[in-house]
Amino acid sequence: MNNLSIQSGQLSSDTPHFLQAQNVAQQMSSREIADLVSSRHDSVKRTIERLVERKVIGSPPVVEYLDGLGRKANEYMVCKRDSFIIVAQLSPEFTARLVDRWQELEALSAKPAFDIASLNDPKVLLALLTDNVRKVVALEADNTELSKENHELEAKVEQDAPKVAFHDMVVVSHKKYNAAQAAKIIGTGRTRLLQFMRQKGWVTRSNEPYQAKIEAGLLDVKLGTFEHPIDGTIPTCSTLITGKGLTKLEALWRERDADLLA
Numbered sequence: 383m384n385n386l387s388i389q390s391g392q393l394s395s396d397t398p399h400f401l402q403a404q405n406v407a408q409q410m411s412s413r414e415i416a417d418l419v420s421s422r423h424d425s426v427k428r429t430i431e432r433l434v435e436r437k438v439i440g441s442p443p444v445v446e447y448l449d450g451l452g453r454k455a456n457e458y459m460v461c462k463r464d465s466f467i468i469v470a471q472l473s474p475e476f477t478a479r480l481v482d483r484w485q486e487l488e489a490l491s492a493k494p495a496f497d498i499a500s501l502n503d504p505k506v507l508l509a510l511l512t513d514n515v516r517k518v519v520a521l522e523a524d525n526t527e528l529s530k531e532n533h534e535l536e537a538k539v540e541q542d543a544p545k546v547a548f549h550d551m552v553v554v555s556h557k558k559y560n561a562a563q564a565a566k567i568i569g570t571g572r573t574r575l576l577q578f579m580r581q582k583g584w585v586t587r588s589n590e591p592y593q594a595k596i597e598a599g600l601l602d603v604k605l606g607t608f609e610h611p612i613d614g615t616i617p618t619c620s621t622l623i624t625g626k627g628l629t630k631l632e633a634l635w636r637e638r639d640a641d642l643l644a
Contacts, residue, residue: 410465412458419476439464558622568635591621600627
C-alpha cells in the first residue's frame, strides 16, 4: 500500500472525489488512533516517536491542524502497517477496533462517492426524488415549528413589556416611597396597600416594617418626631418602600388580582 503523505490542500479542486477518498484511506492520523484506543493524543505521539527512534516504524509525515481552542498543533499520518504496531504498543486489546476502522475506511475508498450511471435507472431517480421530498417536508415542518416559537416569544415579550418597564423604572431608581406613593404606583389606595402588606407579613399591626424585610432590602424606616400639644415631643416611625420592595409588592398585587379573577 502506497505510503504517501496527503497534506491538506495538496489535491487540486478538479480531482475526483473518489480518488481523494482512496488516498485518504491509505493513512490514519495519530488523533484518530488516540480516539480508537481511548488514549491521550500526546501519549500516542510519544509512542510513535519512540518507535521511530528504535526504527520499528518509518518516520511519518506531520500535518498541522487547529485544536479545539483554535491553536495550531501537529499530528502524525501513519500507514496501515505502522498503525497496527502503534496500537500493539499502546493497547493491544484495541487491535480489533483498529481492524474494523480500517475496513470501514477501505470500504469507503473502494467505490466512488456516487455512481453517475445509476441516474439512468428510473427506480434510483424515484428514490432520490422521494428522499428529497421527505427532506423538504421535514424542513418545512421545522420552519413551521420555529415560526410558532418565534410568535410565542414575541407575544411573551409584548405581554411582559409593562412588567419590564415597571421594573426598569423602579428598581434602577434609588428612590424610596411612602405607602401613599407606592399605592398610587401600584394602582390602589394607601389603606388597602397597608392592609395587604400586613397580610403578607411585611409590616406590623401598627404598620411598622419587620426587621427581616428591612434586611432583605424591601423596606426601610424613616425616624422622626412631632410636637404634641399636650404630650410634647413624640417619636415617629414611617415605613418606606424601596425600589426592590415596590417591584416585589407590585408582583404580589398582580397575583392577588389574578386569584380574584380566577
